[in-house]
Amino acid sequence: MTAMRWLCAAILALGVPAIVSDAPAAAPQGPPPGGAAQESPVSKLTPDDIATGKQIFAAQCAGCHGFDGSGQLGPNLHGVLARRGDAGIFSAVRNGTGGMPPVMSLNDQRVWQVVGYVRTLGDTGPVEAAKGDATKGKTVYDANGCSLCHAIGMTGGGVGPQLTTIGRSRPPKYFYEFLRDPGKNPPAGYDLVRVIKKDGRELTGIRVNEDSFTIVLRDVGGHFYSFDKTQLKKIEPQPGKTVMPSYGNLSETDMDNLVAYLSSLKGAQ
Amino acid sequence: MKFIRPWYAAALILALGLLARAPSAGAQAPPVTPPHSAHPKTTPESIATGKALFEGTCAACHGIDGSGASGPNIHVAAINFGPEGLYARIRGGPIGSGMPAFTAMDDAQVWAIVDYVSTLGHEGGAIATGDAQKGKEVYDANGCAKCHSIAGQGGILGPELNKIGTLRGTIKLQEIMNDPGANLPLDTSLQERAAYPAYLMYRVTTKDGKTIEGMRVDEDTFTIQLRDANGNLRSVRKFDVQKVEPLPGKTFMPSYKGKLTDKQIEDLVAYLSSLGGAQ
């Protein structure tokens, strides 16, 4: 009985303020702030605002951008602050972009709350410029067979992610860390999983999707393997491992140049 | 189950309320109409512009007069949604309908189309010549409210008459009084049935010879749903019965030709014409 009592008390304690605060209050309406002279609404956001922004994101944005914002149908939002700025993120949500519809169901206050959350995604420190030579970096890229697995524009392979605009979503610091140890922090969609079938045979591949009843893996040849879990004895995720080898053995110059090249990949402007 | 303490109940209700409020993860918020200019005054020019735009852009799917082609009949839409609702549908492209969102037209163009579309669906008009006040007395004295409602009062077997003056012109109303079965309205209850006549009478003969008569609510190749004279819904699987036959020309509404004098019908038509709100 006491547990029930605590539960009800908790619901009442949390629920009443939640319902009350959800009422459309006098929200700051009007067009998003213009120039740098105006104080950004972001600076007025409280931790509660950001928590609300996170909730709204989970409910309305995650369907396209993934629950951690790293992208599914819609793009990866990590680092979007550096790419678009606060006003840019507001505008993308309010007015839409090429692929994203405008979100008209949120008032301005709510959109700023979402901005407050989204701007925390990914690496949000100031982005330093890459120090190497991008042209020389392309030679390093070509010499190490990267295009076997990666595509830039219309050429290259599809085992790993496309790199056409990678310079827009990752700072140089990320490339240094990633190239040395790709398995430490692979992007979503590249988890390596090993399955052992009931007949003892094994297969290791990149997990394409998984649910309660099925799992689909793909190999580096582009082949898909679809299993009913009833066919499998064991499913073993392989954290820290990835199909991509480490490039930690590149010389410091080669590494700097390669990072500069990757940082220069921003797609058509 | 033991009586629940009031504050437990309050907590439960609150919890349910919170759950109902929380948008489901991944659900798309329905598109809300973007901020737009107010509806300017409707003029013959705006209607003419709207007609030209309609025939150029909308008629390909909705038919030259909006009565449907590969897209649905929109006469119902014009009257049911009102100007703001029409604006939202043209701008937003109703979800799941296949209608694209026309975001590139400017506001003046969309409002012109709204003005034109709002003129659709009115048939057979002329100025009413009877006495609307006397017509109301005819309405009340002849049991019309048994099947029809006006402003929430009355029966549900026949169509609601709140906007009948806008939907039907006087000539049409006269025809309906004389021969209702030949002048059935289109179905306004379901968007999917907007091209089909409502209140069509059907007779179903069951395998043991009994018959059910009623007005068709919906029908497909395998099933038919009827509403009988008591207002009850009867759902029939065609494989389970002997015969399903339409009864063209028949309907629950009797003809008033001969039951009412010509003057009474004239007054009644004047009264019905007055129902529909100011335009």
Added chain:
Amino acid sequence: MRAARYLVMAMALCGALPSFAQVSYERLVKSDSEPQNWLMYGGNYGSQRFSGLNEMTPQNAKDLRVAWAYQMRGNGVMESTPLVVDGIMYLTEPPSNVTALDARTGKPLWRYVPPVPRDFVPVGLFPTNRGVAILGDKLYLATIDDHLIALDAKNGLVRWNTLIADKADGYAITQAPLAINGKIVVGVGGGEAGAHGFLSCYDANDGKLLWRFYTVPRSASDPGADTWADGSWSNGGGTTWNTGSYDPELNVIYWGTGNPVPDWNGEGRMGDNLFTCSLIALDADTGKMKWYFQFSPHETHDWDSSEPPILFNATLNGKPRKLVALANRNAFYYVLDRATGEFIRGVPFAKQTWAKGLDAKGRPIKEDAAKIEPSAEGTLVSPTLTGAINWTSPCYSPLTGLVYVNARDGGAYYVKGERKFEKNNSNGVVGGGGGGSRPGPGDETVTSIRALNASTGVKKWEYRMVGDSWTGTLVTAGGLVFSADAAGNFFALNAKTGEPLWHLLLGSSVRSNPASYAVDGKQYVVDSAGNTLFVFSLP
């Protein structure tokens, strides 16, 4: 170096495992020998939509159930026929997205979303896509905004992207391209926007244009120009908006052409208006026309002849003949010799009031103009503007010798209006074709599945539905015909007798063509209703 070792391992992995099986041209020619796969939009090059699978039969059809469902992402009307190649399903979703699914379980594998401008609204058609083509290791997609895009079939990466036409000129494309030997053939839509029709052929490897055939003359000296009075050929029309067929032995492409412009107002364009509302037969290597047959000369009811031409062989008068059948929007079913274009037979397959009949060459003997031409008040004519059949496909069974058509009986009031076009450079055309139609009186339009003798057009049986269905038909070796009614009841009929055997209400209209495939020996039937793709199998 460790990097090199890993690299070698990776390359070894690539080599050791079965590489992605290519779909060669030879496989496409012999597609009937792999009934477990659906390798092109029309099932095979003859657009027969016949499945060689026989697990599902009239005896067990009552046990059919939903194996899995897939809900499309986004808003729009799904009209796609998916391809299934070795266990992978390639589906397109509106406006022009491509999704790869595991055909056995429905789990998504990858998706490609082309950058179609959000505010582009084509005139007179839904922004949707009817399917991709596959050849070699690439998929070929035509987008609503007129691009032809080659995707890596393994992962959806873009390999080349070529612009077919400018949407500012009224062009929009919804069809599935046709892949032949090293070449991709694709047409264009936009007849309601005054577009000039053409058929193009591109190199499958790099997207270079190999040939283009214009269906309406572009100068007074082009063939057919004398069938357009006063230079009215400049109006355009004759779009090629629905996927055609191919005869690999004759090396001939067969494609239907659409209406002349403006649709309902023929005054300014007296004459037969070649080569609109016709079947054109082109040499696949050069694009030169070998023959044409015009179904509806000087057409004024928007009865495009863009229906799939069904290629089949039969013995007529003791002689083996190569034939092409086309169930036309104008309500006549035609049988022609596909080598020569000779008219063999033409009979109505649905209600029509516009022609007394066809003459010995297949030319219609029209009723009096007053009875059938569009007018300001509206002239009641059958079939409806949407036609006795529209874009969805009939099918043909070599086992029964029958063509199965979803036929529409109905009429409409055809209204003549003024022709007005306005180019809107950012979004295509705003404007119209001079008129339209409104529905006929009394009864609603009725659609029925009709089984016609393929060589003669004589009706063997009919299954009447309620409502106006827009679903195509599929026939299987197991003896079933699949289609759906307007409410969304997906059903199976006995292919020999038309007896209904099974149905399931899917909850929304089925605006697409059914197909069938198998994975691991198990047969599946697929069709979409509303936003959802349904796949059926036996338990």
